[in-house]
Amino acid sequence: MGCSKWRAGFNFGHHLKVQSKLSVFLTMILFFTYLFYCLNGFCESLPPPVYDQQTSNLLLNQILLDAGQDARHKNDVTASASAGDEQPLELDDVDSVLQKLSGEPPSEGNMSVANSFGSKKFPQAIIIGVKKGGTRALLEFLRIHPDVRAVGAEPHFFDRFYDKGLEWYRSLMPRTLEGQITMEKTPSYFITKEAPRRLFSMSRHTKLIVVVRDPVTRAVSDYTQTLTKSPGLPSFQSLAFRNGSSTIDTAWSAVRIGIxxxxxxxxxxxxxxxxxxxxxxxxxxxxPAGEMGRVQDFLGLKRVVTDKHFYFNQTKGFPCLKKPEGSSRPRCLGKSKGRPHPRIPAQVLRRLRDFYRPFNLKFYQMTGHDFGWD
Ligand SMILES: Nc1ncnc2c1ncn2[C@@H]1O[C@H](COP(=O)(O)OS(=O)(=O)O)[C@@H](OP(=O)(O)O)[C@H]1O
Structure with missing residues (x-):
């Protein structure tokens, strides 16, 4: 009995010894495999951190906040809904926000290649405005171009995060090769008083793109967005006119942006x-193809994005991409782009149109371009 107990104890001890030897052996194999990979340079192909954790959390919080209740601080991060079986072309979830923030393409075979080559540069061209003008559509259309690399989410550097410094801003940019253009879009730059001076101090050579839209429809679009986030919002007319009078309230941002x-x-x-x-x-x-032609000329790019990239989606009521960046499937923008607008009384729209007319004419004169809004 005592002997068999001892033998059992010995077997158990022996078993333990074999097990621990085995685990040491496996650890060694793992270690040497890793060492072998690193020596062959494979470790470098892991995506480098684009920004530190604190920054990433800050941005993430900001983005989630943007996507949340405060419609004034809105962003392009929206819940997605596709038209038919198509994927929306927006930053739909946190992962894709972080991925897009890094400016790297979706996780496809070439990800490590895109991460390892080129360098992060300040943008040579920025879409500075205007909110609800069609800035997301323009950026997504431009991203099909092989010589354009852009940050997906809005960095808001020249308005909200200027304190973080230029190096922080540059770190958000995607890597570009010689001849490629770095871009970003933040529509609120156009109405930010300090933005021109700040941008000028970064580079006086930056190309500036402004997507403009009839200020009346732009105001309604802006209001529609706020209404989506805050369904209890007062009517458009009660916000557009000062204290129930017939005076347009220029303090309301939906009105002010359109001047x-x-x-x-x-x-x-x-x-x-x-x-x-x-x-x-x-x-x-x-x-879209015609307007994209002008944009590519302005950026000094070959006209690669042409009418063969677009089709008109009847369900969405907007042009969509046949093959957007990093995908072989057709895609439309998400549900926050191309939303139906609430009906606004005709006399309210007329009053607003009268208000904008002189400013529009001045704008046509300044730009040398009649946009035909009147
Ligand atoms: N191809 C395509 N698909 C969908 N939507 C399109 C497209 N081209 C331009 N638009 C118009 O873009 C408007 C939204 O503008 P922005 O992207 O500048 O909005 S934002 O400031 O970034 O929130 C959006 O405004 P709403 O129609 O009011 O939703 C659209 O009219």
Missing amino acids: YAKHLENWLRYFPLSRFLFVSGERLVMD
Whole structure:
């Protein structure tokens, strides 16, 4: 009995010894495999951190906040809904926000290649406005171009995060090779008083793109977005007119943003007109290829994005991409782009149109371009 107990104890001890030897052996195999991979340079192909954890959390919080209740601080991060079986072209979830923030393409075979080559540069071209003008559509259309690399989410550097410094801003940019253009879009730059001076101090050569849209429809679009986030919002007319009077309330941002001439004046104090391209938001919908031709010329790019990239989606009521960046499937923008607008009384729209007319004319004169809103 005692002997068999001892033998059992011995077997158990022996078993343990064999097990621990086996685990040491396996650990060694793992270690040497890893060492072998690193020596062959494979470790470098892991995506490098684009920004530190603190920054990433900050941005993530900001983005989630943007996507949340505060419609004034909205972003392009929206819950997605596709038209038919198509994937929306937006930053739909946290993962894709982080991925897009890094500016790297979706996890496909070439990800490590895209991460390892080129360098992060300050953007040579920025879509600075205007909110609800069609800025997301323009950026996504541009991203099909092989010589354009852009940050997906809005960095908001020249308005909200300027304190973080230029190096922080540059770290958000995707890597580019010689001849490729780095881009970003943040529509609130156009109405930010300090933005022109700040951008000028980064580089006076940055090309500036402004997507403009009839300020009346732009205001309604802006209001629609706020209404989606806050369903209890007062009516459009009660916000557009000051204290129930017939005076337009220019303190309301949905109205103020549309006074394009005023905002442009601020930019022209720093940048010459030749540095700007004004894209018609209406034409971007009616003739995306035509408008994209102008944009590519302005950026000094070969006209790669042409009518063969677009088709008109009847369900969505907007042009969509046949093959967007990193995908072989057709895609439309998400449900927050191309939303139906609430009905606004005709006399309210007329009053607003009258209000904008002189500013529009001034804007046409300043830009040398009649956008045909009147
Ligand atoms: N191809 C395509 N698909 C969908 N939507 C398109 C497209 N081209 C332009 N638009 C118009 O873009 C409007 C949204 O503008 P922005 O992207 O600048 O909005 S934002 O400021 O970034 O929130 C959006 O405004 P709403 O129609 O009011 O939703 C659209 O009219």
